[in-house]
Amino acid sequence: MKNLISSLGKVMENHPVSRPIKPGQVFTGRITELFPQNRAIVKIGGQSIHAQLDVPLTKGRPYLFRVMSTSEQVKLKVIDSYSNKKGALNPELLLKNLGVKGSIENVVFVRSLIDDHIPFTATEIRQALSILHRSKDITRAREVLLQMIQKALPIKQSIFDALIVRKTVGVTKAMDQVYRDIENSKAPEKPSISSILTMLKGVSDFNTFKMSAVDKIISEVANQNPSSFHLFKKAGLIHQSETFSQFQQTWKQWINLISGDKTDIQYLTSNASVETPPLPTSVEQMAKQLYQLFEKQVPLSQKEQRTLQQWQVQLERLFLQKGSNDLVATGEMDSIPETLKKRMIANHQSLLQKQSFHKLLPYLSEPGKAAVKELMHVLNDWVDGKGAISRASVQTALTSIVKLLEVQVPKSSQPALIDWAGRVSAAFPSNTASKEEFLIKLKVFLHLSGLQDEVIMKENAASKHSFYKEQSLKTLLIQSLDGIGTIRQETARQGLNLLNGLQMTAHQETNQSIQLSLQFPGNIIGSKRDIHLDMEGRKTKNDEIDPDFCHIIFYLELEHLRETVITLNIANRRVSVTVINDHSNIQEVTNRHEMPLKLGLAKLGYELSAVQIKRPLEQDKKAHEESSPINVKDQGVDVQI
Structure with a gap:
């Protein structure tokens, strides 16, 4: 079975990415069409190019080409072909042309590039071979370097180090090493690190939740960070009239009562049981309301939310501010400015195109859901000049939507909310279904690991609003490398390399498709090995994966x-x-879960068409055939499982 997962994983890792053709590149291509004057269509892996050849060639035969120029048209020169006696291309000849020594290891590496149809340059070969010869594990190093060239990543030692740690160590082992480093530490930052690690692993308990909540609030009060304060307001845990200054003052008084002039957070949290901390309510109620707030967050972009708010205001002006009759026909709108109607219709069409109303429905109550569905139906007819609209139905639908919009947190506060949801899910697993718990743990890992730190900082830097970045594992590792943390520098460097490797391989994009490759700690499902998730789908107009047409693969190590x-x-x-x-x-086992899966997909608007089981030997053979470099049927598009 390990051979199966390994072979499938390699095929997905080396999944072709369309690289722009550049002068000096060398690649294996097959002639698919011939035209007069030595012009041809050449297939390179999964893409085809129109090219000018230097000599007449044979259709259907593979050749080794070098790109001579790309200015007016792509000009190719043949270096070698499969017509020699051995029936294969000659890596030694290529290395000689590139001015590189033809050692056994160099030949094996170049042979892999040729067989996998990976375009490369002489510079990339020299840089890769230099790193390869310095590596202890030649086989693993070769796999990583091939992936770097195939994914068009810079061939640098730092990038290689990041990818080799991702491949050989993994998330689960790296986090375990960090935990061992701080286990016996008495440093002030130990509670923060322990809290992040337990959430990343998805394990906690009632007392840990209470202590970590106190730790988080104390840290935010000390750093003038109102993130949790604003979330408590949104969740209805504290009164809307309370100010952050009042909130701070309450906690500072408690801190002084517990510790006098001591400010050690570890001391404060360890003594929180002596004098009850001023949490806004009981721990259980606090967990319940914060999790309910998390559940109400709709998957709409900031732009979609703004469009929805504009649409809501425009509908109120059109239907609810004038007139006494319940039914409003199109002809009765003549007194309304034409620009208002046009703007409402434009926003309505935009929301329909982005399926925003469809995304809202699961978060509404049953009466609210029915009202919105009815409004969509009659409003579509009304826009086309047919029928009339009930003011009462507009009022009911808009009231449901407004209530939902009121509890949406801004993007800058979402990491803090995910942080709290992760704490709740880990400490009170009975409050969440297994599906929701799993999704929360994935979100917690993406935010608290630090994988999105740079993106969040860039987005917030571009906005005019102040923001407070949540502490992440990456932040703590960087601090340790700077000599101000408790994690050993060797462990911190390994952890940072891992996170950088995950970031570099997480996203690949072409003009037509998007590929995602994610890796999570196995602890979140009770496994000792990492969870791997590969996803590929065609790209939408908004540069997102089309959820209607995509392909997803999970690699799991399950307990039984x-x-x-x-x-x-x-x-x-x-x-x-x-x-x-x-x-x-x-x-x-599969039969037992098929019906719940079918019902769950139906609720999300999907239909389960088939469930099949395959044995490893059969699938391993197919994966090998699809990854074979000389397989004429190979389309270089996907691993069909």
Whole structure:
């Protein structure tokens, strides 16, 4: 089974990315069409280019080309072909042309590039071979360097170090090492690090939640950070009239009561049980209301929310401010400015195109959901000049939408809310269903690991509002490297390399598609090995993955079923699921979960079309065939499981 996951993982890691053709590049290509004057269409992996050849060639035969120029048209020169006696291209000849020594290791490396149809330059070869010869594990190093060239990443030692740690150490082991470093520490920052690690692992308990909540609030009060204060207001935990100054003063009085002139957070949290801290309510109620706030956050972008708010105001002006009759026909709107109607219709069409109303429905009550559906139906007819609209139905629908919009937190506060939801989910797992708990843990990892630190800082720097960045594992690792933390520098460097490696391989994009490759600690499902998730889908107009047409693969190490690969093929919102596993009870387990899966997908607007089980030997053979470099049927598009 390990061979299966390894082979499938390699195929997805080396999934072709369309690189722009540049002079000096060398690649393996196949002639698919010939035209007069030595012009041809050449297929390189998954892409085809129109090119001018230097000599007549044979259709259907693979050749090794060098790009001579790309100014007016792509001009290619043949370096070698499969027509030699050995029936294969000659890496030694290529290395000689590039001025590189033809050692056994160099030949093996170049042979891999040729066989995998990876375009490369002489500079990339020299840089890669230099790193390869300094590496202790040649096999792993070769795999990583091939991936770097294939993904068009700079061939630098720092990037190689990041990717090799991602491949050989993984998230679970790296976090365990950080935990061991701080386990016996008495440093002031130990509670913060322990809190982040327990949330990243998805494990906690009632007392840990209470202590970590106190730790978080004390830190924010000391740093003039009102993030949790604003969330408490949104969740209804504190009165709307209370100010942050009053909130701070309450906590400072408690701190003075507990510690006098001591400001050690570890001391304060360890003594919180002696004198009850001024939490806004009981721990259980606090957890419940914060989690309910998290559940009400709709998956709308900031732009969509602004458009929805404008649409809501425009509907109120059109239907609710004038007239006494309940039904409003199109002809009765003549007194309304034409610009107002046009703006409302434009916003309405924009929200329909982005499926914003469809995204809202799961977060509304049943009466609110019914009112919004009815409004969408009659409003579409009204826009087309048909029928009339009930003022009462507009009022009911807008009231539901306004209530939902009122509890949305700004993007700058979302990491803090995810932080609190993660604490709640870990300490009170009974409050959340397994699906929601799993999704929360994934979100917690993305935010608290630091993988999104740079993106959040860039977005907030561009905004005019002040923001407070949540502390992350990456921040703590950087502090330790600077000599002001408790984590050993070797551990901190390894952890940073890992996070950088995850960032560099997480996202690949072409003109037509987006590929995501994510890696999470296995602890969140009770596994000792990392969870790997690969996703590919066609790109929407908003540069997002189209949820109606995509392909998802999970690589899991489960407690009882052991190594398992689960794939989802989604086409036109129809989902086909394949489970690859050789456990004797896999059919029984799959049957037990098929109906809940079908019902769950239906609630999200998807249809389960098929569930099938495949054994590893059969699938491993198929993966090998699809990754074979000389397979004529290879389209270089996807791993079909």
